[in-house]
Amino acid sequence: MFKNYLLLTFRTLSRQKVSSFIAIAGLALGITSVLLLFAFIDYHRHFDEFIPEDSQIKRLVCRTTDVYGRELVGGLRSVNYYVSEVIRENVPGIGESVRLAVNEGVRIRDGEDIFFEMAYCVDPGFFNLIPFEVVAGSRDLFFSEPDSIVLEETLAEKYFPGGNALGKMVNLIDGQGNPFRVTGIVRVPSNSHLYNARSQVFVPLDFFRNIINKSSDIGFDSPDSPVKLSLYFKPVAGFSESILQKEINGIVNQIPVNENITSMELSFEDFKDIHLYSRENSGDVLNPLYMILFLGLLTSLLLIISIINTVSILTAQSLARTREVGIRLVMGSRRMDLAVQFFSESFILTLFSLIVSLVLLELLLPSFSNLVSVDLAVSYTPAFFLFCLLLVLIVGAAAGAYPVLFLSSLDPVESLKGKKLLKLGKSKKILLVSQFLFASIVLLWSLVFNNEIRRIQNLDPGFDSENLISIFPGWDLDMEPVEKLEGLKGDLKRIPGVEEVSYTGYAPFTGGMGDVNLFTDEEGVSHYEIVTFIDPDYLKAIGVETLEGDSQREGAVIMKSANEYRKLKPGDLIELDSVNYRVSAVIEDYFIDGPYGDMPKFHVISKNGPFYFQLIKLSHNVDIGEIRQVWREYFPDRIFEYHYMDESIEAGIVLPVVRTLERVMNLTVAITLFLSALGLFGLILQTLKQKTKEIGIRKVLGAGFWTVITQVLREILILIASGVSIGIVLGMVSINPLVGSLGYPFPVHNLFLLSLLSALLIVMAGMLFIGTIVFKAAGANPAEALRYE
Structure with missing residues (x-):
């Protein structure tokens, strides 16, 4: 029986080579994306397997809440x-x-x-x-x-x-x-x-x-x-774990906590669950589960689109088989036999696609590994092949369900007359609309991701980072005598090309330490402030504009954004972290941890810190070896580790995982558009075959070239526009939560314009692709078309 089904499938594929190739290629891409996701999940699922199964090792987890209402989970x-x-x-x-x-x-x-x-x-x-x-x-x-x-x-x-x-x-x-x-x-x-x-x-x-x-x-x-x-x-x-947790809970109140901590909760987690399920990184974009869910979402969209393509093509192919079905029904075939045959053809087609997918998997796995920054490998275990079998059954059933239901429900007389053909119009409309709906969603997501990342990359940090280097010596600089630090600064400034040398407790886009201050304004709004220490030359070295006062005089320097609620002026007395300071200056805002992190609102100018970094401003490229040599004269046993600030900004302004998501998104768009083009090509090709006689008759009766084009394209354009419109609306609704989940707490920019651009690109690409096929059909000799029919 299977041999007969296989022969019938081969005959169907050979009779309609182009549409069959499109169906197999589309399904193969969708299945390949699922197999790549399987390899990615399998990699993360096997973390920490060097620990024996019966080890029972746990790790303590501590959740604290501070007086500022922030929660910290430590693992x-x-x-x-x-x-x-x-x-x-x-x-x-x-x-x-x-x-x-x-x-x-x-x-x-x-x-x-x-x-x-x-x-x-x-x-x-x-x-x-x-x-x-x-x-x-x-x-x-x-x-x-x-x-x-x-x-x-x-x-x-x-x-x-x-x-x-x-x-x-x-x-x-x-x-x-x-x-x-x-x-x-x-x-x-x-x-x-x-x-x-x-x-x-x-x-x-x-x-x-x-x-x-x-x-x-x-x-x-x-x-x-x-x-x-x-x-x-x-x-x-x-x-038992419940008794152990009760014991831990029983001693929490015996543990003295810092005055800044309002509550402490202790629990534990299994060693093997730490990588994927640890509460330490729950809800964090760095959590591997986040990437798995994100890739799973994109993979699902690709697989759905590839299945829609296959359904479109199988449905179109079924138009040529209605008379075959009618004859078999008249000859006594049972409808169940027809359903089994057509489902078998769908499963065999999916199996062919799986074979192509396994080849693509081996070819694409190295590139995908580079894309997601993980060294992936495929283990051809029984579990893998069982997953492949399950995938064939699910995809085959989904792809063949509608054509099977349609063909097996045909009335013998109507199928022999061909009258049932007209009732396929609604299904093709739904498939075409669905296809462009998903394509427009993915394209809009990609445009927004790229736009946001480019916008962030091009943001002005608010300070002059050109030829600015930061040096991290690996210990607190303020542990050294002030005279020694000033001596190092003076000798460094004697090097030709060194403009400024300064010390700071917090280097922009690098990190550091700062004191925390909580301020409640007149309206009862609490403001979380960070205070860091700088030397008198720091603001001059990084080129931040002083709006009021003297930014080199010892005291407190306040950023403009903080002064909007503080309402201070130079000379005012303020209390920061239980210490009183005089305001010496108000400065322009600048980014320190990127456009999405907390930034120090206050700088305290002091000659003895605490300092952790040294900043050096160069007028041009200077031989770092000269700076290192002077540095080693003062600190021979310390590491001279330096970074150009421009490089730190480029590395720190966009998280590496976000860049990975951007690349994955762009690849998904390319595959989605390719799949949509394949499905559209197969659908239009089958449609034009049905309309060959209609086009020929219209031209014989005097219809012009453009009249024929308009008649054919009008309905398709309406369907594409409908799918794109729905997709753009869904994309606009979903994009803000999607981008917000990446840790960027600002709204999406230019969403309306990007939505219009996305819709325009999809419609233009679809019409251009369809137009090339329709133009050829409309320009054919009507005699040839009528003779063909």
């Missing part, structure tokens, strides 16, 4: 050392546990060079609970010696290329001056939430404690310590 940086000790000692349900703190700026000396490395500061038993693959050394002896260190595999190769790093010495500048011995090398899987693109060095937690206790007035063990760490643990055997 990798959840609680401080004091809280972790309270929990470990007072919660009976917690068994084996380890802590991990992140130090992103540990310095390693390699000969004359100094490097910043990502340090994971961990308890001695960390590798027993978190079983990373051991490349060299013994897991139980990793931190058995004083001043031990464990390297991630790629870091070991960096410092000891081609050789075994085990037993070698590494000089950590932040330590006590003693070199650290490499006692182990591990491999951190790239599909783990603990993996970082910067290779990790693992050091004892006491190493971090010593650094903090030396550099901060607040001890590492203090309840007020700002250093946050994560706590991983195994519940004691036999403890």
